Amino acid sequence: xxxxxxxxLACAIMPIxxxxxxxxxxxxxxxxxVYHLSDLDKVxxxxxxxxxxxxxxxxxxxxxxxxxxxxxxxxxxxxxxxTPDMTKRTDEMKKxxxxxxxxxxxxRAQEVTLKDLLxxxxxxxxxxxxxxxxxQSQGYVYLRP
Numbered sequence: 001x002x003x004x005x006x007x008x009l010a011c012a013i014m015p016i017x018x019x020x021x022x023x024x025x026x027x028x029x030x031x032x033x034v035y036h037l038s039d040l041d042k043v044x045x046x047x048x049x050x051x052x053x054x055x056x057x058x059x060x061x062x063x064x065x066x067x068x069x070x071x072x073x074x075x076x077x078x079x080x081x082x083t084p085d086m087t088k089r090t091d092e093m094k095k096x097x098x099x100x101x102x103x104x105x106x107x108r109a110q111e112v113t114l115k116d117l118l119x120x121x122x123x124x125x126x127x128x129x130x131x132x133x134x135x136q137s138q139g140y141v142y143l144r145p
Contacts, residue, residue: 033066033143034141035143036128038073039071039072042073042145043086046145047093050065060096060097066140067100068124068135074102077102078117079119080116087118099122101122102121103128107123
């Protein structure tokens, strides 16, 4: 075969092999994702994204998701002020395996403890942003919608 024909064949085959490699890399057996939530006006949007994330991958057994909440967004998860819908959604996602992290600094600023938050939260005792960095160092993909 001529050198030119070999080059044309290689160029024709290469894009297919690259696409295959990218597709395989983009669909690991178990992906890990951390959502960053600090804006109160984005709480419903982020909770919807998490639900869609679970559904889009075929269920909670296909992905590990953590949610780190700090700043004004934490107010949406105060048990005393949470809407019935937020209480239900948080409970459902917690049952799906969602790890709920509350920033200790935001908790102190808002004068709340774990018992004042919806059930299922754990304290990010070094702070929300530190928890985000810890999870990223453990291979979690960072998302901030």
